[in-house]
Amino acid sequence: MVQMEHVLNGPNQYDGAVTYYPKFRRGDAMAKTYTCRDVGADCDWKTSGATVDEVMATVGEHAAQVHPTIELTPELMATVRSVIKDE
Numbered sequence: 001m002v003q004m005e006h007v008l009n010g011p012n013q014y015d016g017a018v019t020y021y022p023k024f025r026r027g028d029a030m031a032k033t034y035t036c037r038d039v040g041a042d043c044d045w046k047t048s049g050a051t052v053d054e055v056m057a058t059v060g061e062h063a064a065q066v067h068p069t070i071e072l073t074p075e076l077m078a079t080v081r082s083v084i085k086d087e
């Protein structure tokens, strides 16, 4: 499983898409991030939100649209929740 330490990656990682996260300053809310790869899906989709619940809701929508064959069992949702990490 992917562990913490979200180091800035080079610009090549995601097709040159914005990968430079501004360094969080103290006082800023921590963002929660989730990547499909973290649960073993062959999908580079990722999302972030202010809270785990917000991310979970977005993940649910994404799963319904992009992974309609994946059944969102309580076990899977627990796994999703467990891989959401602080950015």
Ligand SMILES: [Zn+2]
Residues within 6 Å of the ligand: 036, 041, 043, 044, 045, 062, 066, 067
């Ligand atoms: Zn996905």
